Amino acid sequence: MSDGLSWYIAIVTTINILAMVWLIWWSAKGTYEQSGDDTGHVWDEDLKENNNPLPRWWLWLFYGTIIFAFIYFALYGGLGKIQGALGWSQEKQWEEEVAEAKEKYGPIFAHYASMDLEALAQDPGGREIGQRLYLNNCAVCHGSDARGARGFPNLADDAWLYGSEPQNVKTSILNGRQGMMPAGLVTGEGVDQVVAYVLSLSGRDSGASEKELARGKAKYAACAGCHGAEGKGNTALGAPDLTDGVWLYGGSPGAIRKSIVEGRNGVMPAFQDTLGEDKVHVVTGYILGLSRK
Ligand code: HEC
Numbered sequence: 136m137s138d139g140l141s142w143y144i145a146i147v148t149t150i151n152i153l154a155m156v157w158l159i160w161w162s163a164k165g166t167y168e169q170s171g172d173d174t175g176h177v178w179d180e181d182l183k184e185n186n187n188p189l190p191r192w193w194l195w196l197f198y199g200t201i202i203f204a205f206i207y208f209a210l211y212g213g214l215g216k217i218q219g220a221l222g223w224s225q226e227k228q229w230e231e232e233v234a235e236a237k238e239k240y241g242p243i244f245a246h247y248a249s250m251d252l253e254a255l256a257q258d259p260g261g262r263e264i265g266q267r268l269y270l271n272n273c274a275v276c277h278g279s280d281a282r283g284a285r286g287f288p289n290l291a292d293d294a295w296l297y298g299s300e301p302q303n304v305k306t307s308i309l310n311g312r313q314g315m316m317p318a319g320l321v322t323g324e325g326v327d328q329v330v331a332y333v334l335s336l337s338g339r340d341s342g343a344s345e346k347e348l349a350r351g352k353a354k355y356a357a358c359a360g361c362h363g364a365e366g367k368g369n370t371a372l373g374a375p376d377l378t379d380g381v382w383l384y385g386g387s388p389g390a391i392r393k394s395i396v397e398g399r400n401g402v403m404p405a406f407q408d409t410l411g412e413d414k415v416h417v418v419t420g421y422i423l424g425l426s427r428k
């Protein structure tokens with residue numbers, strides 16, 4: 136919080152409370168002499184409005200809440216950056232709660248963190264905790280069943296962009312990943328030819344002539360560096376296998392064309408700092424358990 140904002144909050148809050156004191160003093164003032172005054176307002180024949188003073192207990196309660204406000208500020212702070220006598224702050228309370236949770240749950244995670252990932256993938260207790268971590272941190276992108284969506288890989292199948300080894304999967308989660316499919320490698324009629332060739336890689340017929348396909352295959356040379364000469368992909372780069380019929384961005388001719396013309400840049404965030412190594416280990420076990428039946 137900046138100094139300016141801090142002063143602004145402190146001054147506005149104080150003025151508000153003082154205005155409240157004034158308001159209550161002003162509206163209570165003098166009413167005792169007029170006690171019982173008839174205002175002359177009458178409804179429903181005999182329902183009269185009198186001008187009675189505010190009940191004393193209510194007034195004192197009101198003044199009490201104002202005094203409470205100042206005591207509260209003195210103890211806990213709240214007027215901008217001014218600290219209370221108890222030194223309480225939201226951040227401190229949060230940090231204390233996190234430390235407490237770490238002390239309580241740390242040993243549980245440490246236990247699972249020391250397990251081999253393939254064994255953890257079959258451990259019911261570990262998978263239950265992993266699932267909870269998964270639902271809280273990953274389901275927004277990969278779906279609550281981990282089956283993914285367009286641009287977000289399915290984590291429950293056997294196709295892995297970055298490799299199926301437990302360590303590959305864990306590294307994806309710890310450090311994050313960035314897919315880099317460059318745009319505009321082929322242009323003009325070359326695009327249709329390459330789309331036709333890519334379709335043929337997974338055994339589909341695009342209706343293109345042999346000649347067009349051959350041209351597409353020649354132009355595919357620009358892609359082979361990443362997707363491999365046979366289109367089997369490259370897990371070191373996260374370049375998808377184009378032959379397996381599993382598509383990250385969709386396998387229709389239109390979607391493939393879009394991948395080629397506009398490029399693709401999927402980003403998987405890193406969880407090392409937010410979850411820490413132990414929890415990443417446990418959630419990795421859960422993910423692996425989904426595809427290792
Ligand atoms: C903001 C969205 C987002 C969140 C949140 C997210 N991911 Fe991802 N994840 C992605 C994207 C996008 C990719 C694909 C990256 C690419 O295209 O190269 C990915 C890739 C992965 C991969 C690599 C898959 C493969 O085929 O090799 C794994 C494993 C993974 N995520 C697991 C997780 C786990 C576990 C969590 C929760 C701790 C998580 N992700 C949270 C978006 C997300």
Ligand code: HEC
Nearest residue numbers: 314315316320358361373374375382383384394399400401
């Ligand atoms: C520099 C490496 C690189 C080159 C060169 C490259 N790609 Fe890619 N390609 C990738 C990566 C990485 C991805 C995954 C992008 C992501 O994860 O967001 C990808 C994704 C794709 C996809 C989407 C696949 C899916 O599952 O939805 C298609 C289709 C594709 N590339 C075709 C091509 C074609 C055709 C060429 C040549 C014209 C080519 N790529 C050249 C790295 C490359």
